[in-house]
Amino acid sequence: MASKTLDELLAEGVRGQRVFVRADLNVPLDGGRIGDDTRIRAATGSLRRLLAGGARVILASHLGRPKGERKPELSLAPIAERLGELLERKVAFCPEVVGPLAQAAADALGDGELLLLENVRFEPGETRNDDALAKGFAELADVYVNDAFGTAHRAHASTVGVARLVSRRAAGDLLRAELEHLKVVREPERPLLCLLGGAKVSDKLAVLEALAPHADVLAIGGAMAYTFLAARGEPTGTSLVEPDRLDDARRVEEAAAKAGRKLLLPTDHVVVEKLEPDAPSEIRAQVPEGLMGVDIGPETAATFAAEAAAARTIFWNGPMGVFEMDAFAKGTEAVANAVASSAARSVVGGGDSVAAINRLALGDRIGHLSTGGGASLEFVQGKTLPGVAALED
Ligand code: ADP
Numbered sequence: 001m002a003s004k005t006l007d008e009l010l011a012e013g014v015r016g017q018r019v020f021v022r023a024d025l026n027v028p029l030d031g032g033r034i035g036d037d038t039r040i041r042a043a044t045g046s047l048r049r050l051l052a053g054g055a056r057v058i059l060a061s062h063l064g065r066p067k068g069e070r071k072p073e074l075s076l077a078p079i080a081e082r083l084g085e086l087l088e089r090k091v092a093f094c095p096e097v098v099g100p101l102a103q104a105a106a107d108a109l110g111d112g113e114l115l116l117l118e119n120v121r122f123e124p125g126e127t128r129n130d131d132a133l134a135k136g137f138a139e140l141a142d143v144y145v146n147d148a149f150g151t152a153h154r155a156h157a158s159t160v161g162v163a164r165l166v167s168r169r170a171a172g173d174l175l176r177a178e179l180e181h182l183k184v185v186r187e188p189e190r191p192l193l194c195l196l197g198g199a200k201v202s203d204k205l206a207v208l209e210a211l212a213p214h215a216d217v218l219a220i221g222g223a224m225a226y227t228f229l230a231a232r233g234e235p236t237g238t239s240l241v242e243p244d245r246l247d248d249a250r251r252v253e254e255a256a257a258k259a260g261r262k263l264l265l266p267t268d269h270v271v272v273e274k275l276e277p278d279a280p281s282e283i284r285a286q287v288p289e290g291l292m293g294v295d296i297g298p299e300t301a302a303t304f305a306a307e308a309a310a311a312r313t314i315f316w317n318g319p320m321g322v323f324e325m326d327a328f329a330k331g332t333e334a335v336a337n338a339v340a341s342s343a344a345r346s347v348v349g350g351g352d353s354v355a356a357i358n359r360l361a362l363g364d365r366i367g368h369l370s371t372g373g374g375a376s377l378e379f380v381q382g383k384t385l386p387g388v389a390a391l392e393d
């Protein structure tokens with residue numbers, strides 16, 4: 001069963017209703033200041049529409065990993081301020097998550113007004129999906145809206161518990177857009193190119209296993225390529241290899257071969273002696289002993305770019321090298337430009353991958369930048385996201 005959309009909810013009417021919205025305001029903090037407000041901006045779409053419809057919005061989010069403790073540096077108070085600037089209206093803030101204070105603050109809301117609750121993960125019951133906490137949220141709400149795609153793969157009190165207790169519920173615009181874009185990867189126009197990179201095979205093993213037989217071409221770069229190369233018996237020098245994942249890498253290769261799919265690994269590398277921003281580097285077809293692969297080389301970048309040009313659908317997760325250092329960002333840059341130039345429908349997921357795209361100011365030329373790394377990986381694997389399932393009838 002599908003979940004209700006915000007359009008449908010607004011058509012039914014929300015004026016005077018207390019609408020509990022779970023958003024993803026988990027922004028990077030830089031010494032107590034908001035580093036990048038992309039997630040706050042993204043959340044304003046659904047909020048504006050609900051407020052314009054006369055809803056009394058009670059907004060909840062997590063921030064960082066306070067692990068069930070009140071950590072002042074992870075308070076949502078600065079986010080209330082930023083949100084107020086973006087929405088150009090007053091945003092009330094409640095220093096509690098549930099309970100009498102939250103209840104009173106919610107009761108004080110007028111139509112079209114908004115209240116932000118404190119970090120839901122200050123409550124130990126949040127990540128345990130505790131019943132009492134879910135009831136506390138439900139007591140604040142006539143309607144539940146989930147717009148937090150980034151946590152939809154977690155069954156928490158504010159994503160799943162409360163949803164089950166509030167019979168009027170809907171998916172927010174951001175959540176719905178994410179699902180629509182990512183569905184294209186599950187049911188692609190072919191050829192489908194999946195570009196995977198980043199740090200570890202172990203982080204992304206499930207998605208590698210799911211995509212190897214599904215993608216027409218699976219192109220692997222980043223540090224994880226070295227575990228695959230090591231599994232093929234190629235030299236990898238001091239590159240990041242996970243020795244206990246060699247069998248897994250072989251299994252992924254076999255799955256691709258069995259399904260008649262193409263799996264591409266780098267054929268050249270940027271190598272250095274030490275991982276430092278100014279380290280002298282060379283391009284090598286194989287990583288020599290004592291050296292470390294820190295980026296895909298130009299030949300590999302050209303091969304991956306040609307696949308991007310030929311693809312009809314592209315999914316990309318994980319940078320192709322240590323892109324945080326300019327000298328080793330060329331491979332990621334080349335791939336980003338190729339994805340942006342391709343006529344294919346493209347989806348990029350993953351915190352670092354999206355950061356790389358934004359740094360290159362290519363965001364406007366990518367079909368969709370997913371706000372949820374982990375959730376997007378689980379969804380493209382074909383998994384049901386508990387936060388989405390809980391919205392269904
Ligand atoms: P995402 O957040 O997009 O899912 P990951 O978190 O999996 O991506 O990986 C990003 C990290 O991988 C970056 O910090 C980057 O420096 C690192 N990385 C990429 N290639 C290499 C490499 N060859 N050696 C070491 N680290 C790498």
Ligand code: MG
Binds near residue numbers: 352
């Ligand atoms: Mg990351």
